[in-house]
Amino acid sequence: MKVEEIIRKLKTEYHADSYFGTKIDESRTRDKVLYGAIDKECTGIVVTCFASTRVIREAHKMGCNFIISHEAMFWNHGDHTDWLQENEVFQEKKKLLDIYDMTVWRDHDYIHAGIPLRDGTYADGIFYGFIKEMQWERYVIGDYRRSRTFAFPGITAKELAKQMVDKMKLNGTRIIGDPDTIVRKAAIPMHLIGDADNHELAHCEKDKIDCLLTMEMTDYTVQEYIRDSSYVGVPRAIIAIGHFNIEEMGMKYMSRWLPEVVGEIPVHFIQSGDAYQYIV
Template sequence: MKRSAKTTLNRRKFITASAISVGGLALSSVTPAFTKILPSRKQYTVQNIIDLIMKEGNLLPIKGTVDTLKSGEPGLIVTGIVTTMFATVEVIKEAAKLGANFIIAHEPTFYNHRDDINWVNNNDLARQKQALLKAQHTTVWRCHDYIHSLKPDAMLYGAMKKLNWLPYFTTNTPTITIPQTSLAALVKHLKTSLGITHLRIIGDLNQYCSRVTYLPGAPGGQMQVSVAINQKPDVLIVGELSEWETAEYIRDARLLGSKISLIILGHNMSEDPGMDYFVDWLQPKLTDLKVQHVPSGDPFTWL
């Protein structure tokens, strides 16, 4: 049968329209799949994260705080976060391997409380470390005053968690009452739980104790002795101390009839559990970023 020109034209329009319709359907069916493969991720700057910590922790600015940037810029887009006690050269390199360019360190990066690189004249080592941080495009923020200001204090809470002492812990005191144990067993528990190879003690290993005060870090001899006097623990556990202050107080106390004992953990090891716990605190608030803990470790070799 002979087709008219009009019929042929209408048939071509129908085929073309159908093809477009089918193609559109095909595209609409694959577009969601591509969306799932390439999800959008929220970006955070260093300042965004600091602001988030302040907000979520209900923290107010502290005048004269040491919690400032030690390297880098607040506007840096963060690729990952590492928490640590000290931003050592080893930690800086490990953070880069993990793809993290933001280190939150609890203690100084440049060997003094204010991180003044001119604290000692001709400190070339501090400048080498600055150069390493710059080469790695890494920002370091010290979080000391603010993390201790969290409720509860994250450094103390982290230690209680690691020692399995949370059932005995209350937020308003560093002194807890644990089931009665010998000083020797307490020392073993501390070493095993915190990963410490050697501890220094003053006391009788056979003595039984239950009232324990945990003062991590280096709060100073005046605070350590004041707490020992006012809270009367069986055992005072500290991070570090001036040997001519707290240690001599404990020694004389025992010589005059007191049963108080002293255990020295080391500054790094006493507070590292807190920076480890800070990952648990921060990670749920940053679902698009990986937060990891890299221990800086005990700097000493025990012979």
């Protein structure tokens, strides 16, 4: 099967509407071929969160010439490369892609829009995949197809953090607030990067969220609120996992259902890896 056939077939599998309920516009979607030719036979597929140079090398060793990456490859929104032509790191990465005849396609909007489930409905492939890989189905609050909120039977933030680090094969994580917070309700917020954080802060208060499992997080807004909450006797915590680390679980889950779509073509998951290292 050719790479272009796989991409076309995958798009028909996904839900037609975007994560926000609007039709995916092919002219504006982020889901583009980021590099390489598509009119060639696929020798194998690697799915990952970020197509780093390490992932590209590993994919080649596995005999794969097609990478499906959830995030951008060239370090900017839209993967624009015109401004990178003289950049040494870009040149080396491009050289690697050329030598290995590697094709990279970004799968962001489509997988978030919804993967098909056996009951005929669709679920956000990233966060549903996170739930499945973490084996948190019994903890989900609300619609499991879109939910990012969980009810736990009472576990400390420190214990929950250790479980996540082990399960997700991370180097560690940070805890903000009280690490001994008893977590009965946790949530994965959207990006905590500015004024829009007021919504997440209000969500914590209204829905009695004990713990946030964050992707991006600045040092102000919600982070400050969580600390002050603990200081006034209302224990709360943030487990700062990281964007790629959380969403990587959805791509790992993709490697489990993708063979049903592409048949006998080998499918592998390569963890792009925890970007954070810790010195304590």
